[in-house]
Amino acid sequence: MRAAVYEGPRTVTVKDVPDAKIEHPCDIIVKITSTNICGSDLHMYEGRTSFETGRTLGHENLGQVVEVGPGISKVKVGEYVVLPFNIACGFCKQCEKGLTNYCLTMQPEPALAGAAYGFAEMGPYQGGQAELLRVPYGDFNALRLGEDAAERQVDYVMLADIFPTGYHATEMADVKPGDQTIVYGAGPVGLMAAYSALLKGAGRVWVADQQPDRLRVAEEIGAIPIDTRRENPAEVVKEATLGLGADNGCECVGYQAHDPEGKEDAALTLNGLIDAVRFTGSLGVVGVFLPEDPGGAKAQDELEGQGKVPFDYGLMWFKGQRMGTGQAPVKRYNRALRDLVAGGKAEPSFLVSHELDLDEAPTAYEKFDARENGWTKVVLHPNGHSA
Ligand SMILES: NC(=O)c1ccc[n+]([C@@H]2O[C@H](COP(=O)([O-])OP(=O)(O)OC[C@H]3O[C@@H](n4cnc5c(N)ncnc54)[C@H](O)[C@@H]3O)[C@@H](O)[C@H]2O)c1
Ligand SMILES: [Zn+2]
Ligand SMILES: [Zn+2]
CATH class of the missing domain: 3.90.180.10 (Medium-chain alcohol dehydrogenases, catalytic domain)
Structure with a gap:
């Protein structure tokens, strides 16, 4: 075959x-x-x-x-x-x-x-x-x-x-009717998470990415696109929610997250999510992270080579947030x-x-x-x- x-x-x-x-x-x-x-x-x-x-x-x-x-x-x-x-x-x-x-x-x-x-x-x-x-x-x-x-x-x-995975991200994030939800990543998984949140009756769903073609698809299904080349998603969401942030959020990018210049940083979207979601909100992380990343662009960075991501745990704890992860x-x-x-x-x-x-x-x-x-x-x- x-x-x-x-x-x-x-x-x-x-x-x-x-x-x-x-x-x-x-x-x-x-x-x-x-x-x-x-x-x-x-x-x-x-x-x-x-x-x-x-x-x-x-x-x-x-x-x-x-x-x-x-x-x-x-x-x-x-x-x-x-x-x-x-x-x-x-x-x-x-x-x-x-x-x-x-x-x-x-x-x-x-x-x-x-x-x-x-x-x-x-x-x-x-x-x-x-x-x-x-x-x-x-x-x-x-x-x-x-x-x-x-x-x-x-x-x-x-x-x-991708449909069950996107849906699972919204389940781990505890998305309910009327919620305001932020999704990092407008790849297939992010789009399915946004679609699932909208199917569940979320009031407002933002999708952040740096690719205009994918953001257009997000917009077509009724989500609000955030172009990370021009705007910081956490600031956009807080601005729209009296400074509090989204009710919950989904991470659909993973350890190969990068800034618009292409510089990889595995902590980017996790920290963005913690910042963008309000006190006691839930975070659903389906983007893949690895226990070891020796082949990574940042393998020279000892911590990331070992799969240890420097994320804002202090802020997450302070805000009383919960996070779900995994396949x-x-x-x-x-x-x-x-x-x-x-x-x-x-x-x-x-x-x-x-x-x-x-x-x-x-x-x-x-x-x-x-x-x-x-x-x-x-x-x-x-x-x-x-x-
Ligand atoms: N947990 C699971 O069961 C499961 C299942 C399927 C896929 N995944 C993982 O989900 C992730 C997404 O999958 P996909 O098929 O959509 O992949 P993809 O690579 O096509 O999409 C990722 C998107 O993230 C965007 N992105 C990169 N850095 C960003 C940043 N800093 N902020 C916002 N957006 C950023 C990219 O431009 C791209 O559009 C991958 O890590 C994949 O391995 C997990
Ligand atoms: Zn897959
Ligand atoms: Zn079994």
Whole structure:
């Protein structure tokens, strides 16, 4: 089968690899018809993680079931399914509590938790930017889609990661109807967080970024754009709220946050959020931060090389704020969000800028990584556009 394989920093090649196959009675094999490139892939693409060369990328996957193992009883061959990026067993201590984002048994490293397809430090699983994908515990992990799946797959594929992740950011931030919410980052995750906050009935949602094309998309869905090249988001929000700040906020940028000149500073958005949110407000941090960042531009900075971010803990404590962090538990939200899509209440494909064949993955990585004007979100179709 063909697959998009990581071959070293800023090098992705589409080539033949062994077909995905059933390795366990509870596996299913999915013919991938839609698979996205994510901001998380870029951390790996840029060589900023331990992701191994020769591995297939892709953790935002949707497709049609083509084979099921003998232990599978629910999912049927021919059904369209969307796969949460988290791979979970369903029976460990964490999964029992709904924490599929930190499943204990799918992560082979005993001291770690959490697994994903084609992801650094999250188990050995291949990614879905390929013609076929092996899905462990298919009955538990696959979310089945309705009859509109094939035509609306560009909406449904957002359920694999960014829609539930954006929603999770708003859950950790405790966004409620009428709230005033600030979102750092107008990438796909930030846009989905803003969209989720608006779906929940937030009164005002600001989105801060330095990319005008992405800010335009934020504005189109009803958020208030803040261009960080010209304005300090915390000042804008405080100015609009009698100096108090937003009720809550979401961090959707991560450790590669940079200033408009391109200088990286992993503390920028965290400190911005603490400043922009009022006393006792909650902060939802879904942007990725790493326990070690030896390949970082600031590896010469000893603290950041060790993943230690100098953030304003004193101010956060003084304001009595709370912060939620980590990978999103996609399964907690994907069924309800699927039904919002099916019922015509949500259309997360609004942010898709490009639908391409798998063979175009190398160019797509290059353009998306450069945050080239207009490249908001790429969906690859490994089995043809009409598949
Ligand atoms: N927690 C999870 O489960 C989860 C899931 C998916 C993605 N992520 C992470 O979320 C983050 C965002 O993902 P994405 O796909 O939207 O990525 P992206 O890289 O496309 O978007 C990031 C955006 O942040 C902007 N940005 C950079 N510095 C900024 C600053 N100082 N202030 C405001 N905006 C700034 C960039 O211009 C860009 O538009 C990444 O770190 C990704 O790894 C986490
Ligand atoms: Zn993703
Ligand atoms: Zn588990």
